Amino acid sequence: MKPFSLCLCIVLIATTTIRGQDLQSPDAEQADTQVDSKxxxxxxxxxxxxxxxxxxxxxxxxxxxxxxxxxxxxxxxxxxxxxxxxxxxxxxxxxxxxxxxxxxxxxxxxxxxxxxxxxxxxxxxxxxxxxxxxxxxxxxxxxxxxxxxxxxxxxxxxxxxxxxxxxxxxxxxxxxxxxxxxxxxxxxxxxxxxxxxxxxxxxxxxxxxxxxxxxxxxxxxxxxxxxxxxxxxxxxxxxxxxxxxxxxxxxxxxxxxxxxxxxxxxxxxxxxxxxxxxxxxxxxxxSEPTIARLRKTLDAYEAEADRLDAEVVVQLSTAKQAEWSSYLFTVIAMMLAALSFGHLLTANPPRRQRWTQIDASPIATRTVIESLVLIGLLSCVDLLWTTTMSTEVHFQEMNPVGNHFLLEGASLTAFKVVSLASALALLFFLRKFKGAQLASWWTCMVCTLVTFRWIVLDSAMLS
Incomplete structure (x- = not known):
């Protein structure tokens, strides 16, 4: 870097060697003002x-x-x-x-x-x-x-x-x-x-x-x-x-x-x-003026091609960096999802108990705090993936309210941060109640499933 149009005498592919190969020779040509003497x-x-x-x-x-x-x-x-x-x-x-x-x-x-x-x-x-x-x-x-x-x-x-x-x-x-x-x-x-x-x-x-x-x-x-x-x-x-x-x-x-x-x-x-x-x-x-104009046009074409080449290099570099970043991000998300899944298996949610019942034991309180930390981390993963994928034509946010903010990255980020912070603060404040303990467990479960969904989707796109 095969109808059509072009110009001036074809420049063919040159090559030279110390003799020893038999290669077919291409085309090229020609001349100038003739002189009769030699x-x-x-x-x-x-x-x-x-x-x-x-x-x-x-x-x-x-x-x-x-x-x-x-x-x-x-x-x-x-x-x-x-x-x-x-x-x-x-x-x-x-x-x-x-x-x-x-x-x-x-x-x-x-x-x-x-x-x-x-x-x-x-x-x-x-x-x-x-x-x-x-x-x-x-x-x-x-x-x-x-x-x-x-x-x-x-x-x-x-x-x-x-x-x-x-x-x-x-x-x-x-x-x-x-x-x-x-x-x-x-x-x-x-x-x-x-x-x-x-x-x-x-x-x-x-x-x-x-x-x-x-x-x-x-x-x-x-x-x-x-x-x-x-x-x-x-x-x-x-x-x-x-x-x-x-x-x-x-x-x-x-x-x-x-x-x-x-x-x-x-x-x-x-x-x-x-x-x-x-x-x-x-x-x-x-004519000579035509050749001069043609060369000027070729130089302009070359300059434009240089500019486009520079843009392509930047795009390729950006895409390469994004590919590696996406891979690293996927690995981190897998580790968080696995950690969260293990937490859910060890922290059994309360069953058939009144939501207003209080359980202030250290184990119950620690379990709620661990769930809230994992919810925050997994929500950050979801936010980053959402903002990255929001440019896709067929992408939609599961949250119908958040879907309105997809085309506005700052608004989407603000919406998710405010809603997440409010929910975490409320659950932390009510952490001694059975209802808050059950809600934190199920919220952590949902965030884990969403993260696994992102991992599967991103892996499919990389492949």
């Missing part, structure tokens, strides 16, 4: 049958099976260096791993790492100049033979003065930022880190762990890997996929209809939301 540089060391230009930590990890890679960058001109090396033992010759890729629309078809690098364990660097106009660098991949794979990506701004901090270097498959032997810093692969926002880089496609982008980077795409943002309802259940930390998904990463409908309703609830939805449903690619 250059390729092969780096081959004939003396070393290992990587010549990359440190071991870069060579020993990779991202594979991906559909695309995206990086947030400022608009402008960049040189993108893609580092490839064939290090998988099962690839022993040319033609065994072939894939195509595009760098912001510039196509590289039927790319064979083995052939381009001149063998295994050799580095090949593909250098591509690009112009960015949408704030995102896209590199898309498609499989021809076996899965695509990449070792590292370097993004260098092309301007008069470029500071080292402006150069973005990503260790594909790396799980931590590291410094190479030349002092260059290589950022961790976000997909491998399970979605931690390290640098804004994100691979979409197979690998290891599931991943969801940060709110400013939440993007959508459809099954055909285009960026026209069509919201064709027939397409959605089968193939419109996206990742986001709070959107419910099934095992295939398909969004629930409920969540899509929520987002659709959220868009329509925003200022000029219907116009934004109409623009997103057009067959043409979205």
């Amino acid at each position: 250059t390729a540089v092969s780096v081959v060391d004939n003396e070393l049958d290992s990587t010549a230009k990359l440190d071991d930590f870069l060579i020993n990890s990779e991202h594979w099976g991906m559909r695309s890679f995206a990086q947030d960058v400022a608009d402008g001109n960049y040189l993108v260096n893609l580092y490839f090396a064939e290090t998988f033992p099962r690839i022993s010759g040319p033609g065994q791993r072939v894939f195509s890729f595009r760098v912001n629309g510039i196509e590289f078809n039927d790319f064979d790492i083995w052939q381009e690098a001149g063998g295994s364990n050799r580095v090949h660097i593909e250098s591509v100049p690009v112009e960015i106009n949408s704030g995102i660098l896209w590199v898309t991949f498609s499989t021809v033979v076996d899965f695509p794979t990449i070792k590292a990506i370097e993004i260098i701004p092309q301007k008069e003065a470029t500071s080292p901090e402006e150069i973005i270097r990503i260790n594909a498959g790396g799980d931590a930022t590291e410094i190479d032997s030349t002092g260059r810093s290589w950022l961790a692969d976000q997909g491998f880190m399970g979605g931690l926002a390290i640098s804004g880089n994100r691979f979409f496609g197979n690998g290891g762990g599931r991943w969801g982008p940060t709110k400013s980077n939440m993007i959508f795409m459809n099954h055909d890997e285009d960026v026209n943002l069509r919201l064709d309802e027939a397409e959605l259940p089968a193939s419109l996929r996206f990742v986001h930390p709070r959107l419910d998904e099934d095992q295939n990463g398909v969004a629930t209809v409920v969540e899509v409908a929520r987002f659709d309703a959220f868009i329509l609830g925003q200022p000029q939301g219907s116009e934004l939805k109409e623009e997103l449903m057009e067959d043409t690619a979205p």
Whole structure:
């Protein structure tokens, strides 16, 4: 956290690993302003049958099976260096791993790492100049033979003065930022880190762990890997996929209809939301203002989701505390009910005697006092349970007078406290009379039965 509507290029679940698993790769895409020129540089060391230009930590990890890679960058001109090396033992010759890729629309078809690098364990660097106009660098991949794979990506701004901090270097498959032997810093692969926002880089496609982008980077795409943002309802259940930390998904990463409908309703609830939805449903690619409005809407959706999440956390915490409190309270009530039941068995009520007859013996007086104490405790249990259950629609107070106070907790408490205190005071004052002794015994019996009723009801609700 699967008709419908959404937006922008689907961001798919990223994953990365050190190669060794064969996982199916999902979807993602696409690009930006195209540049017709491209250059390729092969780096081959004939003396070393290992990587010549990359440190071991870069060579020993990779991202594979991906559909695309995206990086947030400022608009402008960049040189993108893609580092490839064939290090998988099962690839022993040319033609065994072939894939195509595009760098912001510039196509590289039927790319064979083995052939381009001149063998295994050799580095090949593909250098591509690009112009960015949408704030995102896209590199898309498609499989021809076996899965695509990449070792590292370097993004260098092309301007008069470029500071080292402006150069973005990503260790594909790396799980931590590291410094190479030349002092260059290589950022961790976000997909491998399970979605931690390290640098804004994100691979979409197979690998290891599931991943969801940060709110400013939440993007959508459809099954055909285009960026026209069509919201064709027939397409959605089968193939419109996206990742986001709070959107419910099934095992295939398909969004629930409920969540899509929520987002659709959220868009329509925003200022000029219907116009934004109409623009997103057009067959043409979205304009820059539309993308900007969409991202603003997504941020607002995220903020609202954060608020709702916080409320849910509070509710769950409250419910958990209430569950434990109810359990503890039930145990205490059971102990009181058992104690009261034992008291009733040992204190035989007077039979066939005048109510006005006086029995001032210590045993009779103590029995009345014990009964009154138990009546008070059991009545407190009844009061607490009554106020707790008074919010239930079908709950009614047995006392017809008290039933009128159910919706007013303070009034109900005051009514029960006053009536209980008056009754206990009267019985205590008349404790030497047989009538008061009999009344206290039967009142204790009724309170015990009511407590057992509450215990049974509460146990049934907990189960």
